[in-house]
Amino acid sequence: MRFGWFDFIDDLDVSTALLKEVNAIGKANHLEYTEGPVGFSNLDKVGVMTEGFDQISNMITWYNHEYYIKHYEALGYTVEKSYSESKFPFKNVKPEFFKKAQELIKRRYKLRALQLNKTSEVMPYADKMFDLFNASYSSLSSFVEITPIQKEYFKEKFISFVNP
Secondary structure (H helix, E strand, C coil), rough: EEEECCCCCHHHHHHHHHHHHHHHHHHHHCCCCCCCCCCCCCCCCCCCCCCCCCCCCCCCCCCCCHHHHHHHCCCCCCCCCCCCCCCCCCHHHCCHHHHHHHHHHHHCCCCCCCCCCCHHHCCCHHHHHHHHHHHCCCCCCEEEEHHHHHHHHHHHHHHCCCCC
């Protein structure tokens, strides 16, 4: 049973009652284990912050209070995967390395950049982008493939933001 959007006050009775209901729903649907917090798809935020509470929330996770950790531990949840994000100044970025790698890859695979002038010209490539995403991430644990319905939704919602 996957759960997400999980928020609670610092009261173990509250978090226990909420997760007990999550588990009951999972068992009623013959699911074998619980994982979370995760989103509906791989494009949603996941996880629980375990450090960095003095920083602006991470990009890949929801912000949560530090007490969440003790609640999950008290309820028997363990860390399956951990992620680390870092800040670094752009002065440390060496664009020459990336430009050299880009040229090498372009030559090796006979690639060329497309010259797109309108957002509508991006649309013929959108499904291929989602297919590549699905193929690239399919071996990761808890991966959920982006469905054709989701592809249409994401194209309608986000492709208009693309500036060719």
